[in-house]
Structure formats: C-alpha cells, structure tokens
Amino acid sequence: MSAPPDSLDPVRAELLRAARASADAVLERARADAGAVLREARATADAVLARARQLGTADAAAGAARERTGAAQDAWAAELAARGEVYDALRDAVRAGVRRALAEDPDARSAVTAAAREALGPGARVTATAAGDVSAELSGRRVDLSADALADRALERLGVRAETLWEPP
C-alpha cells in the first residue's frame, strides 16, 4: 500500500529548488567575491611588495651612499693624517739639517752672525751658542737666527713645493 500523494510535495519541491538556486547564487556570488577579494589582495600585495622594494632600494641606495661617503671621508682623513706626518717629518729633517750645518760649518755660523748684525746694526749684542744658535739684541729689538727658526722660515718659504712629498711625480 502506497502512501497517498502529499499535496505539499510540489511546494516542497519548489522551495527546495528555490533554496538550491539561491544557494547556488550565493555560492556563485561568494566565489566571485572571493575571486575579487583575492585579486584585490594580490594586487595590494603586489603594490605593497613593489613599494617595499622601492623603499628598500632607496634605503639601500641611501645607505650605500652614506657608506661610500663615510669610506671616502675615512680614506681622505687617513691621507691627510699621512700628509701631516710627512710634513712634520720634513720639518724635523730640515731642523736637524740646519742644526748640523751650523754645528759643523764655521762659515755658516759666521754668515748667520753677520746677518744678525746687519739686521740690527753694528751695536747689536750677538749671542751664539755652541750648537750654532745665534740671536742678537739692540734696544728692544731682537733677531732670532736659531737653527729651528731658520729651518721654519725656510720651510714656510718652500710653500706649495712641499706638496711634492705626497703628490705623484
């Protein structure tokens, strides 16, 4: 014996169909939304990545520029320090050379003494040390012809020619 046909079956079937259609539509929309969100997310991610790359490149370039500048500065500071040492060494060598010349050469000592008298006049009181340093005084005026003073003056007059010490020939 079969059950009598339910008069609500068509309604049920229609509701079911409508529900399925609606579910499909929702699903389709959800899929579309998901696709759009995904596309948008990918685009955003790409943009963020591109921006990050750009910023990173800029940062790296700035960092590299800083490094380069710092390195160039350090190298230049080291070169200046070396030039300073060489110049000081030249001064020491010139002073030692003048000292030696005055100590060993009586003619040089005489010339220095004569120069002192010439600068101040015949009444000048000339003092000479055994090392060859000469100074002279006359009424509030004085000339210093010590070895170091002579050497320093000579070096000062050497001027830019001292740069041959560190410049390529």
Place this chain on the structure above:
Amino acid sequence: MTASPPDGGVTRGGGTTGPVPVEFTGVRELRGPLVVVEGVSGVGWDEFATIVLDSGERRHGLVLEVDGDLAVVQVLEDTAGMNRAGTRVAFSGSPLRIPVGTGWLGRVCNGRGEAADGGPPVLGAASAAVGGAPINPVRREPPDEPVLTGVGALDVLTTLVRGQKLPVFSAAGLPHLELAVQIAAQATCGGEPFAVVFAGMGLTHADVAFVRDGLAARSAARELALFVNTADDPVIERMLTPRLALTVAEHLAFTEGRHVLVVMTDMTAYAEALREVSAARGEIPARRAYPGYLYSDLASLYERCGRIRGRPGSVTVLPVLTMPAGDITHPVPDLTGYITEGQIVLSADVQASGVGPPLDPLASLSRLMRKGTGPGRTRADHPALAAQLIAALARSRQVADLADLVGRSALSPADLAHLELADAFRRRFLAQGTDENRPLEDSLDRAWEVLLTLPRSQLGMIPADLLDAHAPAADEGAR
C-alpha cells in the same frame, strides 16, 4: 698658521732665503687679548704679527692701533700664559696674506685658517691678502644664471643668481643652520665646476659637528672648504674668518674658473665680534654700540661677490644672520638689507605650523631673480609661475585676515579657494625634508599643482598658452 710672508715668497717659487724678521721685545702691557708693544717703528694698522713666547710657542695677532712708538696687538689665540718678559713680537709689514688654490678643497680649518682635520698646513701656489682687492666696477658683469639649491621654495620663489648676495634673515630658535647646511650640501650650477666655501662664525661645538656631518659628502667630493670659528674662539679670529673664506673663494672663482657659493653664518656673531674689537680700540660707539663703520665693514664682505668680465667663475654670497628678538630693524639686518640684493626670511609662525623649511614667501625676495630664471636658464614658465604664486599667496593672506573678521561663511568661493591654496602651498610645496634634494622640475610642477587649486579665472598673471599647456580649458568645467 697658514699665513704667507708678505713678500709673496710662496708665490714666486724662488729661493728659500728672505729678510731677517726683527722682533720687538718691549712689551709694556698685557691686557685681556691685547699686547701693548713699545719701541716699534714702521708698523701699520691691521698689520699681521707673530708673537713668540718665552717657551718658544708662536701665536699670531693683528695690529689694532699704532701711536708713536706704541703698537696695540690683538692676539688671535689670546694672551693666556704669556708674560711681559720674554715675549717678542715680529710684524710682517703687511696685512694678513694666505695661500690660495684648490688645496683648500676638502679641508676643514679653524677660523684662522689652520688645519683642523689632522692634515698639514694648507699650501697654495699663490697667496692673496685676506682684505681682498676691490673689483674694478667697470669690469663687473651683472649676475646671471641660477645657482640651484635643491630647496624648492628657494629655487622657485627666490632664485639665487650667480654673483648675487642674498642673505637669510632668521631668529633664535629657527633652523637657519639646517637650511644653510642643506643649501651648501645640495647647491649646483648646472653641471659647471662648482665649489662651496662655508664660513661658520661663533658656532657651538654641537653646531660644528652638525655642519661637518651635513657637509661630509661635499667635502669628500673635494668641493668644499670649511672654516669654523667656534663660540669660544677669540673674537678677533671671528673677524678674520669670513675674509679668509672670501679670499679662498675669489681665487677658486676668478682664477680656477669655478662657480663658488660662500655661505657665512652667523653674521650677527661676526658683527658682535666687530663691536667687541671696536670697544677694545676705544672707538666711539654708534647704534646699539656697534661701530659707526658697521655698514661699510659689512659691505666690504658682501661686495666681494660677483662676476668679472673676461674671467670664468662667480662668487655668490649667502650670509645668514639672526635678528635679535626677531627685530628686523636691528642694525645688522637693517644694514645688511641695504647692501644685499633681496633676502630670504625665516618665520617663527611657519615654524610653529610644523612645516619646514619655515620660509616666509611674502617677506622673501630675490631682486635679481629675473636674471637667473626663464627660458634657457630654468624653465620658460618659471617667472610667470613664481609671480602668480606670490600674488595668490598675498591674496590668501588678505583673505585669512578677512576671515578672522567676518567669518569663513561670509567668504566668496574665490576667497575660499585662496584659503585652500595657502594650505596646499604649505603641504605640497613648502614642506621639504632637510635631506631631500628636490629637482627644479619637480618644484615647478608642485607650484603648478598648488596654483591649479584656484579657478583659471584667478590666474590672470600667467599667459594663456602656459595655462592651456598646464590646465586645459576643458578641465575648467569639471572644477
């Protein structure tokens, strides 16, 4: 000291012999930074002197005054540790001379020109008197072509022109040193040989560190000579510092063929040093106790800028000065304004709005701007664009005052557009980081962007063809 002998011994490249310098031993008095020497003869004002102490230490000085056989010498390194007996003074026979040449580039020196970077003394193939030689007026070429600073507001609205003197007027607490360093670090002359000579006067040690750090790249590129006189250095040295800088700059420009920008900061500290020395000389004080010759003294510095006919290069001077209490009538800005060709004014109000550099565009002016802008120099639209932007900013300031009185709701649409323009100007155009080197093209495009916030009908100072190129008429309806 890098002083050269007055006979130009370094210039001639001749022998290493010379006259024997006579030292005077009659030191009558040591007073503060002054040494009074008696028994002298043949000594002149401003003559350079070398002082030898009993210990053999050497110091340097300038003759402040001569009266009979008395000479008053101001010691650059001060008189601390000196005593009357045993101190000797030798006079050079001329004002201070220094070696000049490219040897200064990349070097850092104190305000006396002595190396402060661990290197040897700066040497040069020639020497020049630091007082400078006046340029023959008929051989002066008018300033021409721009010096681009990379600071948008300056390049567009107050363009610096090669050979010009354009001061920065600032006040305590404003970032004038930051601006000066930014300009010195970024300035260029369209790919032509360029150098910056930076003279810092009365700077604190923190300021010195900031300057050295900010200009490290330029120094490493051997495009910078840096002279630094600190606040605790003797004042007489502060008077020498700008003169040394200008002497070096003149040689780099007119002999070496470079365009040279000389940044001098702070000129108010310089003027105060001048006042102190003037008082030591017993001169009659004038306005606010500055000497009566403050104007001519400042002119003797500022007027060393320019271009010379038949010579390459140019010297452009950018002095920076602080106005005590923001007073623009103070003698230093007042007299500077008489001599220079415009001014760049920094404003505490703009600074308070959080925008930097805090330039006041309406108070700032470059009188020679037209000689350095336009087709073939910057860009064809530059002069009209700058003029229109200034006019629009002036109107927006009037509108802001009006809005304070009648309320914003009573303003016309054109007035409201001008208020918006002022805001866009600060945000899009004026605001610039201290490490941002903005190309001129970008700055000009930003100026257009700001101006085009106004309806086309408000842009009457711009020729129609330029407007059509930047703001097509079709867009007008959309706005």
